[in-house]
Amino acid sequence: MDALPIALTMGDPAGIGPEIVLKAFAQQQRERQKRLAGAKWLWVGDPEVLLWTAQQMGLVPPKLQRVRQAAEVAQVADEVLAVLPLEACIDRHKLAFGVADGAHAKAVVESIETATALAMSGQVGGVVTPPIHKGVLHAGGYRWPGHTELLGHCTGVTTPVMMLAGRGLRVVPATIHQSIRSVPDSLSVAKLTQIFSVVGHSLQQDFGLREPRIAICALNPHAGEGGAFGDEERRIIQPAMAALMGEVRLEGPFPADALFSEAARAPYGAIICMYHDQALIPIKMHCFGEATNITLGLPIIRTSVDHGTAYDIAGSGRAKHGALLIAVEQAARMAANRRTWQQEHP
Ligand SMILES: NC(=O)c1ccc[n+]([C@@H]2O[C@H](COP(=O)([O-])OP(=O)(O)OC[C@H]3O[C@@H](n4cnc5c(N)ncnc54)[C@H](O)[C@@H]3O)[C@@H](O)[C@H]2O)c1
Numbered sequence: 114m115d116a117l118p119i120a121l122t123m124g125d126p127a128g129i130g131p132e133i134v135l136k137a138f139a140q141q142q143r144e145r146q147k148r149l150a151g152a153k154w155l156w157v158g159d160p161e162v163l164l165w166t167a168q169q170m171g172l173v174p175p176k177l178q179r180v181r182q183a184a185e186v187a188q189v190a191d192e193v194l195a196v197l198p199l200e201a202c203i204d205r206h207k208l209a210f211g212v213a214d215g216a217h218a219k220a221v222v223e224s225i226e227t228a229t230a231l232a233m234s235g236q237v238g239g240v241v242t243p244p245i246h247k248g249v250l251h252a253g254g255y256r257w258p259g260h261t262e263l264l265g266h267c268t269g270v271t272t273p274v275m276m277l278a279g280r281g282l283r284v285v286p287a288t289i290h291q292s293i294r295s296v297p298d299s300l301s302v303a304k305l306t307q308i309f310s311v312v313g314h315s316l317q318q319d320f321g322l323r324e325p326r327i328a329i330c331a332l333n334p335h336a337g338e339g340g341a342f343g344d345e346e347r348r349i350i351q352p353a354m355a356a357l358m359g360e361v362r363l364e365g366p367f368p369a370d371a372l373f374s375e376a377a378r379a380p381y382g383a384i385i386c387m388y389h390d391q392a393l394i395p396i397k398m399h400c401f402g403e404a405t406n407i408t409l410g411l412p413i414i415r416t417s418v419d420h421g422t423a424y425d426i427a428g429s430g431r432a433k434h435g436a437l438l439i440a441v442e443q444a445a446r447m448a449a450n451r452r453t454w455q456q457e458h459p
């Protein structure tokens with residue numbers, strides 16, 4: 114078993130996050146009987162949220178044990194879920210499934226900040242984040258569009274990079290949570306060079322690929338058709354690729370529509386796309402519920418589920434928890450790969 118626990122954040126308390134944590138922990142316990150494997154979990158959040166969710170849904174909650182620091186998790190029995198409470202609390206009398214409430218934002222953010230600090234100081238092996246509701250953060254006065262940007266802020270990283278990975282496909286959106294209208298103007302040679310470099314390094318360090326090939330999507334249809342439909346390929350994408358020649362194996366820019374067939378993508382360790390939906394539509398069509406959202410370029414390991422808060426089914430019992438188990442396993446695998454890489458490249 115890994116020595117360090119994995120920290121799980123609270124996520125949005127009114128969404129399916131607490132439900133999938135309860136279900137995933139129960140499954141992990143059943144499988145633990147068969148094979149002793151995997152790191153212990155440390156849930157960073159208001160324990161009332163788990164208890165309320167279990168009570169409302171008729172689920173049997175695990176025994177919870179409050180800890181004050183991550184080091185205590187080693188003493189917590191396997192069948193008990195260690196919980197690190199927050200300073201900010203959730204008012205369970207006002208909590209309702211599927212209702213976005215800006216009053217939850219403070220605790221949601223504190224959970225992410227606390228788990229990140231634990232990972233930064235080496236007290237946990239990685240951070241796994243159940244979904245948050247971006248409207249809740251916004252209503253609470255926070256301007257982070259999502260985890261990715263908040264994690265960048267918490268770790269002092271200016272260009273955190275989002276990757277979604279599942280069933281042999283890895284996609285990276287070069288721009289994330291912003292309007293389509295603003296995308297071309299926010300692409301620059303410097304920004305793309307940085308992202309291409311982070312992805313190349315992470316495929317080696319975190320995914321164990323020795324000489325990864327990376328495909329780059331064009332921004333415009335048919336890669337701009339020689340300039341007839343736009344020139345960002347010539348002005349921005351190609352110079353960024355050229356800047357890394359000899360360092361990272363980049364190919365393209367390819368017309369995005371033809372790149373996602375099985376044959377076209379097979380040689381590549383990752384496909385870098387120019388905007389959110391160019392990357393996330395193909396991966397969610399390919400394996401929604403089984404993909405993992407990973408933040409690259411951080412000094413810590415962070416993974417997440419590929420789905421959101423699913424308010425439409427919160428509290429109904431219909432939420433599937435498979436993506437959370439996959440995200441935890443992915444975090445543990447990445448932590449091991451990174452340790453090996455760091456030993457080989459001191
Ligand atoms: N990792 C994250 O924090 C994360 C990821 C994606 C979206 N979000 C946020 O979640 C909120 C809702 O987003 P959305 O509605 O676009 O996407 P969503 O993933 O919450 O829901 C899309 C559809 O998939 C279903 N679904 C999602 N997860 C499911 C599961 N585990 N089991 C069964 N069905 C599931 C939902 O019921 C819904 O019909 C938004 O605020 C969004 O920004 C957060």
Ligand SMILES: N[C@H](C(=O)O)[C@H](O)COP(=O)(O)O
Nearest residue numbers: 259260261262406417419420
């Ligand atoms: N773009 C992600 C998705 O649609 O799955 C999601 O919004 C999560 O983003 P963060 O990990 O930055 O919260």
